[in-house]
Amino acid sequence: MQDQSGIGIAITGSGSTVPPVVLDNQGLSQIVDTSDEWISTRTGIRQRRLAAPNESLRSIAAQAAQQALAMAKVSVTEVDLIILATSTPDDLFGTASQVQATLGATKAAAFDLTAACSGFVFGMVTAAQFIRTGTYQTVVVIGADILSRWVDWSDRRTCVLFGDGAGAIVMQASPVSDGLLGFELHNDGSQNGCLTLSYQPQPHPLGEIVTVGQGTFNPIAMNGQEVYRFAVKRVPEVIEKALFRANLTVEQVDWLLLHQANQRILDAVAQRLGISNEKVISNMANYGNTSAASIPIALDEVVRAGTIQPGDVIAASGFGAGLTWGATIFRWG
CATH class of the missing domain: 3.40.47.10 (Thiolase/Chalcone synthase)
Incomplete structure (x- = not known):
């Protein structure tokens, strides 16, 4: 049944990509004090995919989006909006614009959305609001992260958990039914404080006038x-x-x-x-x-x-x- 706006939503395509490098639990046990049995019995994880140092979030996000558009049989020129849910952008100013350029989606607006592991769900809901108001007809929602950039590979409590990858869907306005x-x-x-990737300031004096924080992330x-x-x-x-x-x-x-x-x-x-x-x-x-x-x-x-x-x-x-x-x-x- 359609929303009260009279505009329904159809989810018409999906796509995904992961880096080719595989690190299984046995290999991880050579890096940190752990074992395949310890990891698999406590988490269910047996291996993970890791991005190479020169591999970008932009590229894997765009690949997932291209697959989703192909399944949906939607041309990239029809895309009105790209929402990139990520906590690990290539650029802190955002990566969605780079994905838009890679795809050639010249008609589309694009922005990053950060809600960590909930990001894709938040992205779906955000896309739905643009569609239901009639503002946009076709939205690509991407979830993509390269968490290996921010893992402490000496911390066995966390390094056993995370991997890299990207997935995407196409959401479109539908006049006949509502899928959301x-x-x-x-x-x-x-x-x-239960789960953080926090900024670590390092004081940087600007002469004797003022001190600012210039740091990195823990x-x-x-x-x-x-x-x-x-x-x-x-x-x-x-x-x-x-x-x-x-x-x-x-x-x-x-x-x-x-x-x-x-x-x-x-x-x-x-x-x-x-x-x-x-x-x-x-x-x-x-x-x-x-x-x-x-x-x-x-x-x-x-x-x-x-x-x-x-x-x-x-x-x-x-x-x-x-x-x-x-x-x-x-x-x-």
Whole structure:
């Protein structure tokens, strides 16, 4: 059913790309004191993809978008808006404009959106508002991160978790049906310290007049236990709220698609919602936690495998630094 605006939304294409370099748990155990058994039993991760030093977020984001546009059979000249959800831009002023130039999407506006591992869900909801108001007809939403740039490879609590990649979808205005059925977004900044990639100032005197801060960013730091407790409590709640807004029940969900952070979180959320394991989409064993890219990468894989069929109802939820969390209920195709 269409939104009250009379403009529906169709999700018509997906795409994804990951770097070719694979670092499995055995290889990681040669870098830091860990083991394949320790990592896989606690996280479900067995390997991750890592970008080369000269590989850019721009390039992998553009590749994912090109695949999504090809599946949707949409010309790049038809794209009105590009939203790039990322926490690791090539340029702190933003990378979406570079992606726009790489694609040749000369008609499109473009901007970065930062909501960490929830970024893709926040990006979908943002795109929907532009479409429902009639401002734009075709929006490309990309989730892309190169977290390996900001990992402390001597910290076994975090370095075992993260990988690099990009995923994208095409969202289009539809006059006949509405595929974005409901959503819910939340933040709790008081828990920001649980997961950070924080600025580290270094005092820089400008003569005797004033001192400014010129520094860099600390590596990723995380309180894993707090993040786990947060996720298993808040994610089921936000999905239930989004389902309520969509006027659907848990039983009507065909697929549960969560941010690929930890297999234990996926299992716990599914159990609390009463969703069978057969409906839970998981690919973290191969890619690890790719932040904003994890949901669209997993979505693209199952779409291309024929697992998800047109008309299937998907409950997707992102959660992570901020702390942020949100859910969208959408119909594929």
